[in-house]
Amino acid sequence: MKKILFSIFTFIFIFNLNAQTNLYENPEFDEIAKTHKIIAVVPFKTQVKLRPKQMKDMDDEKLHRLEKAxxxxxxxxxxxxxxxxxxRGKLKNLEVQDPKVTxxxxxxxNINYDNITDYTPQELAKLLEVDAVISGEFETNKPMSEGASVALGLVLGFWGSTNSAxxxxxxxxxxxGVLLWNYNKKVRGSIGSSPEDLINILMRKASRRLAYTKSN
Incomplete structure (x- = not known):
């Protein structure tokens, strides 16, 4: 049974790109990025919107753990x-802080997932001793991570449903604390999609406008 479930959920559903995309790039980002030596990524604040019927089998504590994960x-x-x-040699002279260190x-x-939005990106960057911080929000009607998807599929009947994020x-x-870059996009996927799939699709085109990864 475990092998069957594993086989089913290792299948990756390719995301369909939604036409609605908003990308902002600070005109000085290229020059500022040249001075950056290390950046950090902090946990994204997440909201998983379940239907009322699904929430009957999901209490607040479980939902919070799911969103944090x-x-x-x-x-x-x-x-x-x-x-x-x-x-691949596309991040010259730039280090990315390990999330465990972050x-x-x-x-x-005493900063954690629950209170991280009480601090400005500038404050977080200084605490982490980095030159820039990547942060964000993530909203979905179903979880992206494989483990959570399997669990909710068994409990709440998500099998075969399409999700959006x-x-x-x-x-x-x-x-x-100046905003250097912002990217807002909606994508669609299916149960079994992973956060890696989501980021790869999101950054496929956006990276061409990201100073850290631009080709000289």
Missing amino acids: EGEGIQTAMYSWFLKRKK TALLKRK IVNMSVHNAED
């Missing part, structure tokens, strides 16, 4: 995306 999953996926670019440094200041991510400068 999704937000951390996006953080890890974004970190992995940058690491792959670095391996979490540990924030924890020392909206991701809004930003890059803020540590020195002055």
Whole structure:
């Protein structure tokens, strides 16, 4: 049974891009990015919107744990995306802070998923001792992570349903807190899609406008 479930959910559903895309790039981002040596990605604040019928089998505590896991999953996926670019030589002179280090440094200041939005990106960047912080919000009507999808599929009957997700991510400068880059996009996928799939699709075109990964 486990092997069957594993086979089913290792299938990756390709996201369909929605025409609605909003991308902002600070005109000075290219020049500012040249001075950056290290950046960090913090957990994305997540909202999983379930239907009332589905919420009957999901209490507030379970939903909170699910949303937290999704937000951390996006953080890890974004970190992995940058690491792959670095391996290909597309991140010259730029380091990306390991999420484990980010979490540990924030924890020392009693900052966690629940209260991270109480702090400005500039404050977070200074605490993490990085030159810029990538943060964002993630909204979906079903979870993206495979484990959560399997669990909810069994409990709430999500099998075969299409889901949608909206991701809004930003890059803020540590020195002055200025917004350098913002990308807001809606995508559609299916159960079994992962945070890695989501980030890969989102960044496929957006990376061409991201100063850290632009071709010279």
